Amino acid sequence: MSKPVILLGSGGHARVLLDMLRRLGVEVLGVVDPNRLAGSEYLGVNILGDDSAIWAYPADSVELVNGIGSLPRDAGLRAALFEKCRAQGYRFRTLIDPHAFTATDVVLAEGVQLMAGVIIQSGAEIAENCIVNSGAIVEHDCRIGCDVHIAPGAVLSGGVELGDKVHIGTGATIIQGIRIGSGSVIGAGSVVTRDVGCSRIVYPARSLVQDLQQD
Numbered sequence: 001m002s003k004p005v006i007l008l009g010s011g012g013h014a015r016v017l018l019d020m021l022r023r024l025g026v027e028v029l030g031v032v033d034p035n036r037l038a039g040s041e042y043l044g045v046n047i048l049g050d051d052s053a054i055w056a057y058p059a060d061s062v063e064l065v066n067g068i069g070s071l072p073r074d075a076g077l078r079a080a081l082f083e084k085c086r087a088q089g090y091r092f093r094t095l096i097d098p099h100a101f102t103a104t105d106v107v108l109a110e111g112v113q114l115m116a117g118v119i120i121q122s123g124a125e126i127a128e129n130c131i132v133n134s135g136a137i138v139e140h141d142c143r144i145g146c147d148v149h150i151a152p153g154a155v156l157s158g159g160v161e162l163g164d165k166v167h168i169g170t171g172a173t174i175i176q177g178i179r180i181g182s183g184s185v186i187g188a189g190s191v192v193t194r195d196v197g198c199s200r201i202v203y204p205a206r207s208l209v210q211d212l213q214q215d
């Protein structure tokens with residue numbers, strides 16, 4: 001039988017996860033968030049306190065759900081909290097929205113979160129603590145490192161490889177076979193046609209708007 005969960009965080013990503021957990025019929029014991037009052041409620045769920053409230057529950061009696069989102073240059077908290085709780089013996093639930101598609105042979109590590117409308121095709125492998133956000137596509141044979149966020153509507157073509165802590169921005173498109181190094185950020189709407197090294201930022205081309213009136 002599946003264990004009840006504790007949700008970490010109560011921001012936008014946590015809100016979407018809470019809705020998913022309810023649709024999956026998972027029991028949510030409560031939410032931990034240092035910015036909310038212990039004993040108060042968040043969307044009908046008890047606020048248990050800050051992170052230390054987790055330790056009151058034996059590690060083998062619950063699973064955790066990482067509700068901390070990650071944005072470019074701001075991915076640290078999500079990964080740090082995952083590591084801290086794992087070091088204390090806690091495990092993270094891997095979550096697949098009922099409206100996500102996963103091929104039969106995909107490999108999803110601990111704590112991976114596949115949101116609504118996601119498609120993960122055959123042979124793809126996704127490492128721990130990644131978010132594949134609403135409507136994103138990860139095509140066949142992609143290899144995704146840990147703590148990666150693939151933002152809504154992004155498309156990874158076949159055989160793309162991402163290092164750890166990469167952010168693929170909303171609606172970005174990566175053509176087949178591209179490698180993107182750890183810590184890099186791909187701006188929303190970018191089209192990536194060449195390999196990207198580690199800790200790089202890719203900005204999309206922008207429309208040039210000029211006045212029609214000529215002197």
Ligand SMILES: CC(=O)SCCNC(=O)CCNC(=O)[C@H](O)C(C)(C)COP(=O)(O)OP(=O)(O)OC[C@H]1O[C@@H](n2cnc3c(N)ncnc32)[C@H](O)[C@@H]1OP(=O)(O)O
Pocket residue numbers: 071072133151152168169170185186187188189190202203204206
């Ligand atoms: C469910 C969710 O909401 S998940 C959240 C998903 N969000 C994302 O994926 C966002 C991804 N982030 C981006 O695309 C960012 O804009 C970045 C990381 C590429 C750039 O960030 P910064 O370096 O901080 O750029 P900054 O915001 O200072 O903008 C610099 C300029 O580039 C422009 N710009 C920045 N990003 C983009 C973009 N993706 N497309 C077009 N123009 C852009 C800005 O408008 C600004 O233009 P200006 O100088 O004419 O005013």
